[in-house]
Amino acid sequence: MIPVNRNGEVWVFAEQEDGALHDIALELCGKARELADRLGVQVGAVLPGWNVRELGYRLIPHGADRVYLVQDRRLEHYQTQPYARALCTLVEQHRPQIVLFGATPLGRDLAPRVASALRCGLTADCTDLDVADVDDPAAKTTHRNLLLQIRPAFGGNIIATIINPQRWPQMATVREGVMPLREPNMQRKGEIVAAPVTFEEADFAVRLVERHREPRKVNLKGARTIVAGGGGVGSKANFKLIHDLAGAIGGAVGASRAAVDGGFIGKEHQIGQTGTTVRPALYVACGISGAIQHRAGMEESAKIVAVNWDREAPIFGVAHYGIVGDLNQVIPLMIKAIKERPKE
Amino acid sequence: MSYHSVVCVKQVPDTAHITGEAMKADGTVNRAALPTIFNPEDLHALEVALEVRERFGGTVTALTMGPPKAADVLRDCLFRGADRAVLVTDRRAAASDTLATSYILSRAVRTLGSVDFVFCGRQAIDGDTAQVGPQLAEKLGFPQVTYLQQFIDLRDRTARLRRNVGNGWEIVDVRLPVLITVLDAAGEPRPPAARRVMQYKRARVRAELEAEVKAERPSAAGTELEAEVERRAEALRARGLMLEQWSLDDIRADPAWCGLAGSPTKVHRVQSIVLTKSGYTEIPPTEEGIRRLIRELVVDHTLG
Ligand SMILES: Cc1cc2nc3c(=O)[nH]c(=O)nc-3n(C[C@H](O)[C@H](O)[C@H](O)COP(=O)(O)OP(=O)(O)OC[C@H]3O[C@@H](n4cnc5c(N)ncnc54)[C@H](O)[C@@H]3O)c2cc1C
Ligand SMILES: Cc1cc2nc3c(=O)[nH]c(=O)nc-3n(C[C@H](O)[C@H](O)[C@H](O)COP(=O)(O)OP(=O)(O)OC[C@H]3O[C@@H](n4cnc5c(N)ncnc54)[C@H](O)[C@@H]3O)c2cc1C
Numbered sequence: 001m002i003p004v005n006r007n008g009e010v011w012v013f014a015e016q017e018d019g020a021l022h023d024i025a026l027e028l029c030g031k032a033r034e035l036a037d038r039l040g041v042q043v044g045a046v047l048p049g050w051n052v053r054e055l056g057y058r059l060i061p062h063g064a065d066r067v068y069l070v071q072d073r074r075l076e077h078y079q080t081q082p083y084a085r086a087l088c089t090l091v092e093q094h095r096p097q098i099v100l101f102g103a104t105p106l107g108r109d110l111a112p113r114v115a116s117a118l119r120c121g122l123t124a125d126c127t128d129l130d131v132a133d134v135d136d137p138a139a140k141t142t143h144r145n146l147l148l149q150i151r152p153a154f155g156g157n158i159i160a161t162i163i164n165p166q167r168w169p170q171m172a173t174v175r176e177g178v179m180p181l182r183e184p185n186m187q188r189k190g191e192i193v194a195a196p197v198t199f200e201e202a203d204f205a206v207r208l209v210e211r212h213r214e215p216r217k218v219n220l221k222g223a224r225t226i227v228a229g230g231g232g233v234g235s236k237a238n239f240k241l242i243h244d245l246a247g248a249i250g251g252a253v254g255a256s257r258a259a260v261d262g263g264f265i266g267k268e269h270q271i272g273q274t275g276t277t278v279r280p281a282l283y284v285a286c287g288i289s290g291a292i293q294h295r296a297g298m299e300e301s302a303k304i305v306a307v308n309w310d311r312e313a314p315i316f317g318v319a320h321y322g323i324v325g326d327l328n329q330v331i332p333l334m335i336k337a338i339k340e341r342p343k344e
Numbered sequence: 345m346s347y348h349s350v351v352c353v354k355q356v357p358d359t360a361h362i363t364g365e366a367m368k369a370d371g372t373v374n375r376a377a378l379p380t381i382f383n384p385e386d387l388h389a390l391e392v393a394l395e396v397r398e399r400f401g402g403t404v405t406a407l408t409m410g411p412p413k414a415a416d417v418l419r420d421c422l423f424r425g426a427d428r429a430v431l432v433t434d435r436r437a438a439a440s441d442t443l444a445t446s447y448i449l450s451r452a453v454r455t456l457g458s459v460d461f462v463f464c465g466r467q468a469i470d471g472d473t474a475q476v477g478p479q480l481a482e483k484l485g486f487p488q489v490t491y492l493q494q495f496i497d498l499r500d501r502t503a504r505l506r507r508n509v510g511n512g513w514e515i516v517d518v519r520l521p522v523l524i525t526v527l528d529a530a531g532e533p534r535p536p537a538a539r540r541v542m543q544y545k546r547a548r549v550r551a552e553l554e555a556e557v558k559a560e561r562p563s564a565a566g567t568e569l570e571a572e573v574e575r576r577a578e579a580l581r582a583r584g585l586m587l588e589q590w591s592l593d594d595i596r597a598d599p600a601w602c603g604l605a606g607s608p609t610k611v612h613r614v615q616s617i618v619l620t621k622s623g624y625t626e627i628p629p630t631e632e633g634i635r636r637l638i639r640e641l642v643v644d645h646t647l648g
Binding site for chain 1: 446490510
């Protein structure tokens, strides 16, 4: 735990793997930049790893003023304890006011270990962050410029705003894909500072024996358009309709869990609470009821088109355009209309 | 060898099946109206602990923190094969965030003495944070292995484990003691054993006996009540059916680090999700209607 420090920087943990930055690191830099500008402070990024200096130069155009580079051969592959020690050491030295992590499997393994060691709070899986003054009637004070940490809980049925008024830094994990990835500003200046950290033998208690990574086959998060099919598509064979529509638009294929569980398509296409969170320019939902766990992963899309023959389906509650009808008739009409569309 | 495993289990509201009745007039969730269940991933954690006992020998202790009603999940653990069950319950523990929860659980694990494995579920379905496992590991000073998919082997006090990290998997070796969080992919939970249900269905924690006696004898006063509770507790103890119940004092937990006081995160505001019918443009499912839609999406640059 560190004392409240209103001049402290806004930090992000720069997640990387096999020499590549995770998108979330850049998304967080953009958000941290916005928060830091409002607070009138600087943005720091903590980058542990081995041979990762180059990655530091990518963080600066996305908003970092300072990259704290922690390099050690033993940090090549992520391990909880040495990474946690690096973060804790630097937080105690530099006293940032906010520390953000991606709510990735790695981030959700690391952040709680760090928070526990620092004895500070940690808000999980945020979908939005804001800064505001908060009245504290019990203590008859106002906490200035607190981080509002907004997150779904209770299986997605409620949205809670969590604050952390006293024991700093204010730490949160942030869900992937919910903060827009901003255009990098190549003119931005920043520095990379080597941050030495002393590790102990006990930090390396877990020994990696074998490791396997699957190349990301589907890039749902980067897609500008997603056509998603649900239980209403009915069969794996009929899911060809969804592939065809996506092909016509030039978009990626998504799915609800019912479609994945039905074996229509692989799990890596699943969108929602236990799948990928996306915010494309266009999301076309076909034969998807719009259960809350599905909406949690797509409702931030800029434009949503829903095709469902049940007028009462909850998907229409988040749609911008609704087509009440049989997808088996509607989708071929859409494909035809797209092929014959006027060019702007 | 004999290994002592502690399994942390949580009783949770069934958030996957929230119905209209569970919503209050002001749109907030009425927890009291929700049925409670055994946190799903904790059943898998229990299963892995029981398999470790079967393969390598040892004992399994189920541990939960919660109100007296949480004894339900402890009985369920006994039905499925746990050797011992402990409830930590104390008013001063209410409203704990994950940091305070993990502190209290760490004091309880310490009170249990020598422990080789602590198993947790990956995540509880109400708070949805997945933070308690890693925080408990830090408090205990144990290494952590999250997202267990398969418990491969155990030799010379070194466990070989396979974890699923989302975009792949890894196999790691770790020296005991260790804290492990378990995914639902790690083994199908065994059902309660009929014989053990018969054996343990009357098992109680002290707070449950107190509530029973109060309900049966509303007029009973202090000492009379105490005497009756003690009489029933004695009878259960004789049959090995008295579940352990610990307060913060029993586990020497500092109340300053527990409950609301010990929780750095504060819930500032809660909104229930109500479907807002913001109104969408309805497109008729006809050739002309769909043509118009596509044209509109091209004009506003949504489609190229
Ligand atoms: C903890 C948890 C996590 C979950 N995570 C996710 C997740 O990440 N992603 C996810 O999607 N779900 C998730 N779910 C499941 C979710 O609750 C729903 O069960 C699921 O989204 C339903 O998928 P669906 O709407 O496609 O299928 P269904 O519920 O089967 O709905 C099919 C819809 O298609 C319509 N339809 C049928 N035929 C036609 C037709 N010919 N033409 C037009 N419309 C038609 C029907 O009217 C209906 O609305 C999760 C659930 C839980 C409990
Ligand atoms: C709306 C809402 C939002 C919240 N958000 C946050 C937040 O962002 N940050 C925060 O610190 N707290 C938060 N809390 C508080 C948090 O829910 C509680 O601290 C809770 O006791 C533990 O967190 P969890 O349910 O997320 O458990 P998880 O960390 O998801 O649980 C993981 C595992 O730990 C074990 N475990 C957890 N609790 C217990 C227990 N009581 N007894 C035994 N084993 C247990 C189980 O094995 C479980 O599977 C929030 C609470 C609410 C109501």
